[in-house]
Amino acid sequence: MAKAAAKKKSGTSKTPKIRTVGIAGTGLIGAGWAARLLFRGYDVVAYDVSPAAEEKLKAQIKTAWPSLEALLGKPRKKGKLTFTTDLKVMASRAQFIHEAAPEREELKITLFRDIDAVAAPHVIIASSSSGFLPSNLQSQCRHPGRVVIGHPFNPVYLLPLVELVPGGKTSTEAMDRAAEYFEAIGMHVLRLKREIMGYICDRLQEALWREALHILNKDIGTTGDIDDSIVYSAGMRWAFMGSFMTYHLAGGPGGMRDFIKQFDPALELDWTDLKFPKWNDALEKRLVEGCEAQAAGRKVSEIEAKRNAVLVDMMKLFKKHRIGSGLVLERETKARRKART
Secondary structure, three states: OHHHHHHHHOOOOOOOOOOEEEEEOOOHHHHHHHHHHHHOOOEEEEEOOOOOHHHHHHHHHHHHHHHHHHHHOOOOOOOOEEEEOOHHHHHHHOOEEEEOOOOOHHHHHHHHHHHHHHOOOOOEEEEOOOOOOHHHHOOOOOOHHHEEEEEOOOOOOOOOEEEEEEOOOOOHHHHHHHHHHHHHOOOEEEEOOOOOOOOOHHHHHHHHHHHHHHHHHOOOOOHHHHHHHHHHHHHHHHHHHHHHHHHHHHOHHHHHHHHHHHOOOOOOOOOOOOOOOOOOHHHHHHHHHHHHHHHOOOOHHHHHHHHHHHHHHHHHHHHHOOOOHHHHHHHHHHHHHHHHO
16 A cells, blocks of 8 residues: 555556557648657557558658757667558557647547547547647547647647647546656647637737738738748747747836836737738738749748758757757757666
8 A cells, every 4th residue: 555655656657658659640740740759769650541641651751850860869769650541550559649630620529539439548649739629629538538639830840849738528647647748759848727729829820820911911011021020030039038028028127017117018009900801812812922932933842941950950059048949959868868878
């Protein structure tokens, strides 16, 4: 009895250590999870309804690999990738499952029901959804307590943030174990207190996207102008300070207290149009042609490679300054170094 109590108190349990991870859906997000996991030595069982998805998955992992090596060096041990079109094979073998199916709620609810019927009761099922409520996704599960949202950001194999969101029936124990797992694979866990549509980051991105479309719709500037307004100013601060700390500094020595005194915290200025502009042909033309002009003939894969190289350098710089995503990289680098000794 005493030993059992001590074991429980120390945070250990009889739950098997996660070595094999299942992925349901092998598009951009599912492939990103696969690359992140395989690089860290986890075996991956990837499920997709289409047999043709296997080659696309392998191609996406191949694209991700150079960036992972640039960030972390050569992997100590590469995990084994298995592909299947049989959901039961994936669900029965996995010790943790990422759902990364297309963003259609009814599809995800059915998928969660089917996975839940096969996976061992202790196996956590984490949806990569960018906005659905976990309470809805767990609504047809026999074991809803193990269902969470684990929302990553593209490229999943580089960006460390994961939004961990509980549903109405999610257990605290499942949230704790999911957080431990995500940290083990090099993520920074943003644990929401309760569920909300869109979570945190996508709600912020959505607000910026709407304002950008209004500016474009009013023909105030091009897509390049709007992107430059972020790239050369606020975006540089947001990358390691976020919004609130940016404004805290804007208040001067008094911080946010003086910022509130200097600026109207209610923001009752005519600076925002949060509803989407009415979609029209001219707006669509400006949007598509503007982005194509910015691409300047480069393929998406070329821009993707440049993006990855910049992200790797940024994270290494942030590691040097011990701030933002650099702290996650520092933590994992130390753990990898310790594992080699």
